[in-house]
Amino acid sequence: MKTYQTDAIRSIAVVGHSNSGKTSLVEALLFGAGAIERMGRVEEGTTVADFEDEEIKRQMTISASLCAVEYGGRKLNLVDCPGYADFFADVIYALSVTDGAVFVVDATSGVGVGTERAWKLADQRGLARVVFVSKLDKENTDFSQTLEAIHERLSSSAAPIALPMVSGGTLEGVVDLVNMKAFIGSGRDVKPSEIPAEHLDAAQAARSKLVEEVAATDEALMERFFENEDLSQEDLIAGLSKGVAEGKFVPVLAGSPTSCVGVQALLAALRDLLPAAPETPISGHKPGGGEGAADEITRARTASAPPLAQAFRSIMHPYQGKLVLVRVWAGHVKQDMTLLDTSREHKERLGEVFTLRGKTQEKLEEAVAGDIVGIAKIAGTRTGDTLCDVSHPMVVPPPVVPEPMFSASINCRDRGEVDKLSAGLQRMAEEDVAFRFFRDQETDESIISGVGRLHLDVVLSKLRSTTGVEVEMGRPKIPYRETIRKTGKIHHRYKKQTGGRGQFGDVHLRLDPRPRGEGFQYSDEVVGGAIPRQYIPAVEKGVVEAMAHGVLAGFPVVDILVAVFDGQYHSVDSSEFAFRRAASMAFRKGMASCDPILLEPIVRIQVTVPDEFMGDIMGDLSSRRGRVQGTEREGAYQVIGAAVPLAEVATYESDLRSLTGGRASYTMEPSHYEEVPAHLVDAICAEHKREIEEEE
Numbered sequence: 001m002k003t004y005q006t007d008a009i010r011s012i013a014v015v016g017h018s019n020s021g022k023t024s025l026v027e028a029l030l031f032g033a034g035a036i037e038r039m040g041r042v043e044e045g046t047t048v049a050d051f052e053d054e055e056i057k058r059q060m061t062i063s064a065s066l067c068a069v070e071y072g073g074r075k076l077n078l079v080d081c082p083g084y085a086d087f088f089a090d091v092i093y094a095l096s097v098t099d100g101a102v103f104v105v106d107a108t109s110g111v112g113v114g115t116e117r118a119w120k121l122a123d124q125r126g127l128a129r130v131v132f133v134s135k136l137d138k139e140n141t142d143f144s145q146t147l148e149a150i151h152e153r154l155s156s157s158a159a160p161i162a163l164p165m166v167s168g169g170t171l172e173g174v175v176d177l178v179n180m181k182a183f184i185g186s187g188r189d190v191k192p193s194e195i196p197a198e199h200l201d202a203a204q205a206a207r208s209k210l211v212e213e214v215a216a217t218d219e220a221l222m223e224r225f226f227e228n229e230d231l232s233q234e235d236l237i238a239g240l241s242k243g244v245a246e247g248k249f250v251p252v253l254a255g256s257p258t259s260c261v262g263v264q265a266l267l268a269a270l271r272d273l274l275p276a277a278p279e280t281p282i283s284g285h286k287p288g289g290g291e292g293a294a295d296e297i298t299r300a301r302t303a304s305a306p307p308l309a310q311a312f313r314s315i316m317h318p319y320q321g322k323l324v325l326v327r328v329w330a331g332h333v334k335q336d337m338t339l340l341d342t343s344r345e346h347k348e349r350l351g352e353v354f355t356l357r358g359k360t361q362e363k364l365e366e367a368v369a370g371d372i373v374g375i376a377k378i379a380g381t382r383t384g385d386t387l388c389d390v391s392h393p394m395v396v397p398p399p400v401v402p403e404p405m406f407s408a409s410i411n412c413r414d415r416g417e418v419d420k421l422s423a424g425l426q427r428m429a430e431e432d433v434a435f436r437f438f439r440d441q442e443t444d445e446s447i448i449s450g451v452g453r454l455h456l457d458v459v460l461s462k463l464r465s466t467t468g469v470e471v472e473m474g475r476p477k478i479p480y481r482e483t484i485r486k487t488g489k490i491h492h493r494y495k496k497q498t499g500g501r502g503q504f505g506d507v508h509l510r511l512d513p514r515p516r517g518e519g520f521q522y523s524d525e526v527v528g529g530a531i532p533r534q535y536i537p538a539v540e541k542g543v544v545e546a547m548a549h550g551v552l553a554g555f556p557v558v559d560i561l562v563a564v565f566d567g568q569y570h571s572v573d574s575s576e577f578a579f580r581r582a583a584s585m586a587f588r589k590g591m592a593s594c595d596p597i598l599l600e601p602i603v604r605i606q607v608t609v610p611d612e613f614m615g616d617i618m619g620d621l622s623s624r625r626g627r628v629q630g631t632e633r634e635g636a637y638q639v640i641g642a643a644v645p646l647a648e649v650a651t652y653e654s655d656l657r658s659l660t661g662g663r664a665s666y667t668m669e670p671s672h673y674e675e676v677p678a679h680l681v682d683a684i685c686a687e688h689k690r691e692i693e694e695e696e
Helices: 022-032 053-058 085-099 114-123 143-153 197-215 217-227 233-245 263-272 417-431 453-465 533-547 576-592 611-623 652-660 680-696
Strands: 009-015 065-071 074-080 100-106 128-134 158-160 162-168 170-176 181-184 252-253 282-285 298-299 308-317 321-330 337-339 346-349 351-357 360-361 372-376 386-388 406-412 436-440 447-448 471-474 481-484 489-498 505-515 520-524 559-568 594-610 627-634 637-645 663-674
Touching: 009 022, 009 085, 009 114, 009 263, 022 074, 022 128, 053 417, 053 453, 065 263, 065 372, 074 263, 085 453, 100 114, 100 143, 100 263, 100 453, 128 143, 143 158, 143 162, 143 252, 158 197, 158 594, 162 252, 162 263, 170 197, 170 263, 170 520, 181 417, 197 217, 197 233, 197 447, 217 233, 233 252, 252 263, 308 417, 337 652, 406 417, 406 453, 417 436, 417 453, 447 453, 453 471, 481 505, 489 576, 505 533, 505 576, 505 637, 520 533, 533 559, 533 576, 559 576, 594 611, 594 652, 594 680, 611 627, 611 637, 611 652, 652 663
Parallel strands: 009 074, 009 100, 065 351, 100 128, 128 252, 158 252, 520 559
Antiparallel strands: 065 074, 162 170, 170 181, 282 298, 308 321, 308 386, 321 372, 337 346, 337 386, 351 360, 351 372, 406 447, 406 471, 436 447, 481 594, 489 505, 505 559, 594 637, 594 663, 627 637
16 A cells, blocks of 8 residues: 555544444455455455454454545545454544444434443544434334434534435435435445435435534524525535534434445545544653643654654564554654654664554555554554654643553463463453453452453453463452450460470560551560560560451451550560460450451442433442432533442442443442441351362
């Protein structure tokens, strides 16, 4: 493929709810533009965009895929995005590096929550948008009803520029309202023709409404419209382009990706109506600096500016190693160029630069500002990192991806493969910005975290296929704690005689409860040399060792003051070991007599939910022993804040999705510990003891 200049490049995300037909639409666009000779099918695993093993197996898009195509003298960088909520991080990144978006709406099911979420992001970024109503060849579909839903849930500025022609329940083609021509039939060879008589009245009415809508986006056009009650073809096209670029107008097209109806009209709209990279400079900040005004840097989005690019996806290729997809913000990039990764402060020598069509690579001499390309052999750069000219360093902040909320514990079936598992998880984390893993020292578990259960299932399936390591996924342990409610004193003597030198340590301890969250405090109150100074630290060490396992169920002990105030020693038999043992035993006896209680972790949770689900969510949180602490409006949504026991929301992701049809989201962070209600203590302790016995 030749090198296209900035004004001839259109970078476009293809987004929408799951199963809306995004991947099929990308396939149809590639076919319609002549880039492929035969259309593949998602059900058969033969599409260009869904080429990964997991995508073929599950028949869904899991990762954003770049499919570049030449059409009408322009290069269209189509980024096919996942629709499932578990893989929304790829949508966030795709919308951060594109200049426009096609929103695919399924005529059989209407506007899905995935479409709403992506629309909100695109709106925040000021992206130009086009809506394509798909699957109009299916039974019981109604374009007018779908258009009403688009107005209600996406934008009142949406208006059709193409109408479906349906006769006898069959989708025959579409009417191009801009040029008032019909495209009858399917495929790439469809030619414009006169509008059939039975569709002419509807087309003329829709055209009049379209002219009105376009005129309303610009004062000068509105004046001309009032003068003539119409707009010239030239004014209509210019007004459309300007309105789309400024986000004042959203064109709606229609058709069927699988039968390739309406695809030619959509290709023309993408070529003619969606804008190239904006002229406004790209903003960033100095390396090592913050995002304040003093550290802000801007760079012109031109080919003559110093090179600047940003990674938005990393792919671990089985033969080529690491491939990185980047958006070129400024300047140009080419093979063997050395750029500075300002996000990680190291230099990268670029491998081959190529354009991508799914997994098919086509080498480029260079890529200029506005383009999206793949670069081989970039070992250290990760998703979100900035690559730039060494002499002109700056950092383009990566988009914010919500922290993963769904966690699971994992174990190797073969203990000898732990190192291989760790290396595999590290590679997964480099590929997937929404995936995390760590070793929980408190519960001694390996924990993986993702957006949802499906997300983690896919990660582990990839892990098994790439490393051969068999892992089991389970529910993470809740990090309970133990403490006391009463003050108590205890005496314990550790004495052992074995024929030679014995062991002797005698301690008197006082245990006091401390306020919640204040931790452990040790106090030396021994007077008169009852215990020699060299043994006082050993007493503390024995207490700390005993606190690792409380008396109720073996959970760590917190929020307690332990004072040693008296004791005895033997000039020959006393030792640090003896006093450590005496203190440990004294603590355990003392804690048992000081009204021990179990504590559970409480989290702060914020649920963002549409108004109609407010009552259901607040009731559900209350049923989980949660305390709602307030609500706040955020656009068309309500944000509910609550404090809830962690044990009650460990699987909240799937429950919330079920309650709201996937239209709500939440964030969660640790808050504090509170006493477990008495009626739950026995069950928790019994379960923990059972787990310990199974491990042994």
